Amino acid sequence: MGGLTEEGALSGETAAEIAVSVEGAISAGRLAPGERLPTVRELAARLEVSPATVNAAYRALRNRGLVAGSGRAGTRVVESGASASRRLAAPVGPGVRNLADGNPDPELLPPLRPACARLTGKHWLYGEGGRLPALLDWFRHNFERDGLVADHLAVIGGAMDGAERALQAHLRPGDAIVVEDPGYGGVLDLVPALGLRPIAVPVDADGMRPDLLGRALEQRPDACILTPRAHNPTGAAFTERRAAELLEVLRGHDDLLVLEDDHAGAISGADPVTVVGRGDLRRWAVIRSLTKTLGPDIRIGGLSGDQLTVDRVIRRQQVGAGWVSHVLQELAATILTDPATPPLLAAARETYRERRQALADALQRHGIRVSGRSGFNAWIPTPAEGAVAQALLARGWAVRAGESFRTHSPPGLRVTFASLLPDEAEDFARALHDILHGDGRSYTA
Structure with missing residues (x-):
């Protein structure tokens, strides 16, 4: 192993401590992308712990996307181990x-000053509810107008917040998720940050390819994330035919969580075509964000999905941030309901x-x-x-x-x-x- 001096050597007595030591070495640059870690037996002997302890540490690091096994080449720091920045x-x-x-x-963004001047100025306090009724009503109408189910809704802090909460509602470190290739860099960062294993499926001008999605499902992934329009980076958008083909491939995979990241909405320039938004699958969610239409700092989105997924997203939100800022919710609702918008x-x-x-x-x-x-x-x-x-x-x-x-x-x-x-x-x-x-x-x- 090349990158560690005695002063910066790996340490720890438990699997958790060893994993933290390796992560620290990666963050500090003492372990570079592609560099090989000690073998399990080598590090166990050096730290005077059992091979099972080192094995557990390496497994935790693999689940978090920091290292990968390379067969006879050993365990190496992954190339994507750099900061999400x-x-x-x-x-x-x-x-x-x-x-x-x-x-x-x-x-091309709606002006903020007139809407800010119309805010009530109310101070929202603990226990006064997490979802502003006016914004919830707008999202419900927005989904239903496009033929999507909106029986269960959550207000989220933008597309990535919704994706992270929905994935955490069902998946655990080590689970696999189908992602688009090429795909949005934020998703490609989020997956290893959650300890998930990506299965990349190519996209063409109409979105993810159904034939290759079918092959990916043979690996028994636990989730799949799709972009129906304004795909970043390619600009791909679903056609009705492509959506039907994808839905047909996904049918029967009842334990699979399927997310749609409809992050550009009204300004995307493509019709609102959906694979999962009509509730045809058991576990699903559609995310619609306002950050592209109203501005990146208005980090608001609506999430519609099956009842279990939405309930879990809301409960997880309640024990973390608690709610999305009511000031932002009121600002978004004020802009969205303005006839000029x-x-x-x-x-x-x-x-x-x-x-x-x-x-x-x-x-x-x-x-x-x-x-x-x-x-x-x-x-x-x-x-x-x-x-x-x-x-x-x-x-x-x-x-x-x-x-x-x-x-x-x-x-x-x-x-x-x-x-x-x-x-x-x-x-x-x-x-x-x-x-x-x-x-x-x-x-x-």
Whole structure:
């Protein structure tokens, strides 16, 4: 084992203490991604504990996604063991156009000041309830208008909060979950943080592929998470046919929890197609977040699902944060019920559609294809994604290299075009074309 000096050696007498020691070494950089840990027998002899104790420590670390067994290569620190902050776009300097941050266009968000002025100013106290009736009614209408079941609802702190609570309601460390590939980096971070084992399934322009989902289900996973529209990073969206095919594959797996992360809602630019939202499966939940429509700091969402799942989410919420801030709930309800809001959201949806089309057309003119049809992110397959991203940065364009979003899928770039104007789209497409074909370099995988 290469990375530990005597001063930084692993220690502990119990499995929990040894696991904490290894985690500390990873966090401090004394154990690097890919580095091999001592064998069970080697570390047991060094610490004067039983091999079973070290085995238990390594198992706990595997369940938490920090290490992985590599057969005869031993147990190694996983490449994804870095902090979740690596999923965030790095700050960009002056003069650089930011197409990396994943944010909506602030100019297309409903204004906050008028809504804030209309708040009641009431101080909510302990024991006064967790869900604001006006917001709960809005979510119920929102789900039912689109043909989704809304018999049981929870108010959550955004899409990732809802996903985490729903998964914790049914899964335990070591359980397996089907995830999209490429998929949202936040989900790919959440899975190992909960000690879950990911099973990556490719997506195409219509979402997760049913044939490959069927193969993944042969591994008996415990959950599956799907994005019905505005898929991040690809912009994929379900068709009715794809949703029906996925539902057919999922039928009969009664112990499987299936989540839909409908995080962009009204501004996604795609119809509200669902796989699980009509209650056809035993364990399910649909999450609708407001962070893309009202702004990332309004961390509010609604979760509909089967009664057991929703009840468990609410109970877990009650023993943790207790509730989502009533001030935020009231602010969201005030904006959503304002007659001026639907036209604003419709205008945002149309603007994102126009910008998506402008980017796709500009790229196509330069021989570069993208396939997404919803949301405000595009995925551009690109060999040597890191080198291409750096070359774009040198020309004044910040994008995200695809490594943060993919498991086994080929490399690519994620481009957030939320605020990209049509003339800028042409400039970006030309810069990318020149990097790929015109500067004399070879960007190969």
